[in-house]
Amino acid sequence: MVRIQEKDFSVDEEIERIKKGSKRIGGIAIFLGTARDFSKGKDISGLSFEHYPVMAERKLNEIRERAIKEFGAIEVSIVHRIGKIGIGENIVLIVAAAEHRKEAFNACEFSIDELKRITPIWKKETAIGGEEWVEQHP
């Protein structure tokens, strides 16, 4: 299950949804990305995200399928927000469930790394000096 949406998400609800899907789950790793107020030496007052519809969802689905197939996860959920996001708010959530912690951690790390690498989503930062699209980040 992957989603790109404007509204905020509930981490608890995403975890519960995954837990209900399989009784074989023994470990869940999550990555929650949030909006911070400082970037490259500048105070940031807000963020906004834009995506390429269809392609972005397709890439997230590919990532989910690979995380399950190649890293042994039972289920992986990926949710990314778009639109305006305030400082401290949620941006992205990865929930990776597996029988054991190692598979869950690996699937979670792979998913967020690949999301950043291949998914057409772009971040714009708002600072005192104006707005700026972020080209790349670690």
Added chain:
Amino acid sequence: MIKIRFFAGIKERVGKEEVILDSKGGSVADILKALDKDNPMISEILLSLKAMIAVNHEMAGMRTLVKDGDEVAFIPPFSGG
């Protein structure tokens, strides 16, 4: 007809979200040449912003062939997450 789309910083610099090109197709490089005729500087903008190319929602290159009805997107390096 080829639909050309621009995203994020590229969209702002080009000043358009999309262009419908009256073309039967060719390589992406051919499409770009045709775009330049009506939109001067577009190649330079794309180069300066390190634009990548997607054809029908898959990553592509300048030599990728495009046919009537396809969608070509010029997209900046990703920064999601």
